Each structure stands twice: as C-alpha cells, then as structure tokens.
Amino acid sequence: MEWLREHAWETWLALSIGLGVAEMFSLDFVLLMLAAGAAVGMVAALLGAPVVLQVILASAAAVGALAVVRPSVVRRMHHGPELQVGHDKLVGKQGLVTERITQQEPGRIKLSGEVWTAQPYDDTVVIEPGETVDVLQIRGATAIVHPVPRLDP
Template sequence: MDWLGDHLWSLWLGAAALLAVAEMMSLDLVLIMLAVGALGGMVAALAGAPVLLQVLVAAAGSIGMLALVRPPVARRLHRGPELKLGHGKLVGRTGIVTAAISASETGRVRLDGDVWSATPYDESLVIAEGETVEVFEIRGATAVVHPVPQLDD
C-alpha cells in the first residue's frame, strides 16, 4: 500500500489514458474532458497533494472542461457545410442567355444544362443573347440575373 501512495500519479495517468481510449469509441467529447481532469489530478499527485485535494482538482478540471471547452468545440465539430437544395443551389451560378432579356420581356437562360425563364435584376438593362449572366435569385420558375462584366484583352 505504501507503493500505491507514492505512485498515485500513475493511477491518475492510467485513468486519463483509459478515458481517452474510451472517448475514441464514443466521440461525445465528454470522456476526453474527464481525461483532462484526471491529468489535473495526476499533476496534483506529483506535487504531493493529499488524495482529497487530488480528487477536488480532478473534479474541478473536469467540470471546467465540460462547461467551458466542450460546448464551443462540439458546436464547431457538428456544424457542417451549408447544404443548398433545389433552386437555391443555382444562386451565384453563371449561365448563357439564349433569348434576349429585358424588363418588359422575359428571356431565356441556360443554367447547368437547363433552360430557365429569366428577368434582369436591374430593370433598366437589356441583356443580349449570348451574354454571360449570374443568377442573383430565383423567383418561382424565373431566374433573376445580372450580366457578368467581360474583361477585354
């Protein structure tokens, strides 16, 4: 029992290692926070603190990690890329005008292989056939487009 008292830090280290391995199975980010607390208990044991203080340090470290570190890390990990579905995925894409577009006359645009009816974003513009346009918005089955400026060589 004397050896255990002198090497209590190794029990804390073992507990931290087991918790870290168990975290790899669960991926909940809870057990790894408890492992960090166990490492705090190990540091207290290496400093020669009594067992009660080691337990308090481990508990405080674990609770602190669970309360302060886990929420933002979990939010960041669970947030994925924005998924655009349906017509919304066309916004920002470019297309080619197949029939002239003006405010008074709905034209046509080829977007991703499909032909869409289109109106200009700026109602004062007339967009000629063959011009490249960018989709600003989709209103029903009509694309609201604006010409893409062409750089002259």
C-alpha cells in the same frame, strides 16, 4: 493503498487513458472531460502535491471542462455548415448574359461555367448581352435573374 500514493502519477495517467479509450465508444465528450481532469491530477502528482489536493484539482478541472469546454465542442460537432447541393448552390451567384433576356423570350446566361436558360424576375425588364445578373431562383432548368445595377461615374 501505499502503492497508489507512491505511483500516483501513473495511476492518474492510467485513469486518463482509460477514460479516453472509453470516450471513443460513447462519443458524448463527458468521459473526455473526465480524462482531462485526470491529466490535471497527474500533473499535480508529478509536482508532488498531496493526494487530497490531486483529487480536488482533478475534480475541479473535470467539472470546469464539463461546464465550459464541452458545450461549445458539442455544438460545433453537431451543427456543421449547411451544405448546398444541386441547383441551390447557384442561387445568389452572378452570371453573364449571352443572349437577350425578356419575359416573352427567355435568353441565356453563363453561370459557373455552364450555359443556362434564363428569364427575368421582373416582367418589364429587358436584359441585354454582356450585362451581369444575379440568380434569384432556379425553376427546373431555368434561372430566374435580375440585372446587377451599374455604377457608372
């Protein structure tokens, strides 16, 4: 027991490393927070604090990390950004009309560097070449579009 008092910082360091390695197998971030608490205990030992104070500081740091840090880390790790793939990533983008678009005659738009068949969202709208459109939906290989209102002065 005397050896532990004389080599307290090494003991805290070994505990911190051991908990960090164990965290690699659990991936639950509990052991990582305990390892952070052990690191605080190591710093207290290096500063010459009594063993009781080292334990109290290490425990407080571990509990604080579990209560404050861990929830946000877990939330970020398990809830990443939604990835849009395929046609879904084109919805909401703007395209340039290359052929006249009516409900009776689908036209063409240039969208993300590709030429797409397009139909208007509204039955009564006629969209002329050169106009900009918003893509509201993709049905098969046809983009359902709506013209972007012009802001003429």
